[in-house]
Structure formats: structure tokens, C-alpha cells
Amino acid sequence: MSIEVKNLTKFFGDQAAVNDVSFEIKKGEIVGFLGPNGAGKSTTMKMIAGYFPASSGTIEVCGRKVDIDQMETRLKIGYLPESNPLYLDMYVKEYLHFVASIYKVKNPSQRVAEMIESVGLQVEQKKKIGALSKGYKQRVGLAQAIIHDPEVLILDEPTSGLDPNQLVEIRNLITEIGKRKTVMLSTHIMQEVEAICDRVIIINKGKIVANNQTEKLDENAAKQTIYVELELKLNAKDLQSIQGISNVKPVGEGWLLEGDADIDLRKLFSQKAQKEGWLILTLKLEKKSLETVFKELTNR
DSSP: OOEEEEEEEEEETTEEEEEEEEEEEOTTOEEEEEOOTTSSHHHHHHHHHTSSOOSEEEEEETTEETTTSHHHHHHHEEEEOTTOOOOTTSBHHHHHHHHHHHTTOSSHHHHHHHHHHHTTOTTTTTSBGGGSOHHHHHHHHHHHHHTTOOSEEEEESTTTTOOHHHHHHHHHHHHHHHTTSEEEEEOSOHHHHHHHOSEEEEEETTEEEEEEEGGGGGGGOSEEEEEEEESSOOOHHHHHTSTTEEEEEEETTEEEEEEETTSOHHHHHHHHHHHHTOOEEEEEEOOOOHHHHHHHHHOO
């Protein structure tokens, strides 16, 4: 297991920023770590990276406890914080050599050259970091995070503030890195998560509210929606009378029926249709978007 978090809690004064959080991330997974502002995302990632001590609970990275084997675990982690703190007066190549020296990287010149090529900094390598665009600064941040060839990469809002072209470039870069490493990624861009993440963990008010594969996350939704088409024409009142249906919406030739997720609406509707003699032309479960599921889980 690359990351193993058990009963993790972090207090700032009397406030629990993270409250009894547990999850695992397997080797080679790209996991999206989502939540509204103030939910505890950055605090959790900083504790995993060893920047914050936990109030209670345990964190293991590649089998090593972060609070005990601090130097060993930091060598196994590449961390890009949301603020991406860089030395703006240093040149790109100079800065990467500096980071390589901190990690005591073997053959630093070769490794720096490899990083510059892999993150697409060839044209910008002789510029000062302060003169770079936001997109290229993010590339420098990614390069410093992986220059020591860590097994785990923790990225906190790596595409924040980028224009659409830069966003696609950084997203492709993360996908490529994810083929070789375990990646934990925090972002507010749902399309990004759907495009590159194998699994999603959602945290809200310091607690985990969902942990599932990206394509199965709608199973965690608070509501369930089905689409139905019938041979005869019914009105909304006929459908709202069905037990378990809380909302009815006409769509095209059919209806969207919504109810609690713990009830099988398809079964309920089929039973009602059989009793009333309705001929069903279409009956299917509607898959919810990640954005919809996120809103339901974090607004409860």
C-alpha cells in the first residue's frame, strides 16, 4: 500500500479540521481528493507529506510511519502545495540543481536535464522563475516534486489559475506521471477528476463522505434518478403518487423520477406499472455527474 491513513485527526485549538479520517491508496493509483473549501483537504495532504503533525491517528507511506521515519518517508514523497513556493529570482535550471542537491540526487546534471525535458521546460530553462507564466511555474513545481524520483506524488490544486490550454497540458503531464507513480490529487475541477482519476475520495467538514471508483461514485449519491417512457400519457400527479418518488420532471417523451438512493426506484415503478397496466417503453437508471454527486454529498 502506498498510502495508509488510519483514524487521522487534526485539531487547531478546539476546532477539528480533520476528524477520524481513514483511507488507503494503492500503488499506481491516481486518486482525486475532493471537498469544499475548508473541508480539510490541504490539512490532510500536509500531514501525509510530513509538514503537519497529526493530533492523533497514524499515516504510513510505502510501509513507513510518517511521524517516526520522517526522512525516509519524505524521500518517497513528492509534494506540490497549492501555493507552489518557488525562488522567483533563481533561474529554472539553477533552481532544479538546488533541489537536486537537497535530495542528494546522483548525477544531478543528467537528472535535471531529464526533468526539464519531461515537463516541457526546454525553451524556458534559462529564464528566471519570476518571469515565467503560471503554467510554466506549475511545470517547475512538478519538476521539483519528482526530481528525486519519489514513489508517491501529492498535488494540491496543481491546475489552479491556469488557462484552458495550460490546464490540458498540466493534466496530460500528470496522467503521464501517474503511469509510473502513485498520485493523490486535490482539485475543484470535476472534469479533471473524471478524466484522469481512478478513484475519488470526498471529504466534508473533516470527515470522509465518499470513497469509490470514479465511474461508481454515483452509488454514494443521496438521491437516485430513473428515466421512464410509457405508451400512454400520464401527468405528474400520477407519478408523484408512487411511494418513494420525491420529484418528477418531464424530459422529452418521458419523465425523470427522483427518490432516495436506498430505494430501488426501478422495482417500485415496475410494480406500480404492472398493477395499473401501464406499458413501459423505456426504464433506465440515470448516471449522475461527479459534480452532482459532489454537491449532494457536501450539502447534506
